[in-house]
Amino acid sequence: MEDWDLRLSPPELEKGVEANLADYDKRTALHLASCEGCTEVVVLLLERGADVNSIDRWGRTPLSDARSFGHEDICKILMARGGKDPVGLDAQNPCYEIDCNEIDMEGAILIGEGAFGEVYMVKWRGTEVAAKTIRSSIASNPRVSDFMKELALWQKLRHPNIVQFLGVLKQSDRLIFLTEYLRNGSLFDILRKRGRLDPQTAVAYALDISRFYLVDLVMLVFNPINSFAICFQCLP
Numbered sequence: 001m002e003d004w005d006l007r008l009s010p011p012e013l014e015k016g017v018e019a020n021l022a023d024y025d026k027r028t029a030l031h032l033a034s035c036e037g038c039t040e041v042v043v044l045l046l047e048r049g050a051d052v053n054s055i056d057r058w059g060r061t062p063l064s065d066a067r068s069f070g071h072e073d074i075c076k077i078l079m080a081r082g083g084k085d086p087v088g089l090d091a092q093n094p095c096y097e098i099d100c101n102e103i104d105m106e107g108a109i110l111i112g113e114g115a116f117g118e119v120y121m122v123k124w125r126g127t128e129v130a131a132k133t134i135r136s137s138i139a140s141n142p143r144v145s146d147f148m149k150e151l152a153l154w155q156k157l158r159h160p161n162i163v164q165f166l167g168v169l170k171q172s173d174r175l176i177f178l179t180e181y182l183r184n185g186s187l188f189d190i191l192r193k194r195g196r197l198d199p200q201t202a203v204a205y206a207l208d209i210s211r212f213y214l215v216d217l218v219m220l221v222f223n224p225i226n227s228f229a230i231c232f233q234c235l236p
Contacts, residue, residue: 019050024127025164027056034062034078035158037071042078052081058155059086065158098124098167098178103131105176117174121181129166130182134175161208 022028030050033041042062046052053061063083066074108120108131117133154165164180184190197205
């Protein structure tokens, strides 16, 4: 399940949609609704039996997400239903290093190459993910240290329009970081393939980018090393 649609309605849930379905990061619709500030959806999901304390791969609950993004009304709703925050407000520097034995780089498929390294499609825990390498030749570059700090921030971000950061592998000759693998490619790839956009689509894209500015996430996108971070989850 690659995408969530938060525009749920009682009839849809009554048709058999499971309120506790989760993606491969164990994040449920309640996680995303809490993160997005969708109060009505949060209430609806709870009424339909959503687990208020479902835990994702990073040990975060819906309350953890609501607190991280300052959605106080949702925090009150979740706490009234027994919601807990095992992560806490003071969690710092989460661990995101992945055991090298979990990835078979020998079977990796090259899908892209840039100034700083290559991008591969690999299997991690049975799931196709993207692995971007940073060449050893720039390992001592101060920008790499800054980039690692950004990775710590990237790991905390949860949004359907932001590529999910999964973790980092450290090898003797290179640094590899894993992200969600999106078959539709990057924003640049999509625009190049589609050519001229119709006005309605162009406005929709502009609104999405504007919302990105409003939440102060632009610095993550325009770093030259990880400028591929904005990709499309799905296309109409």
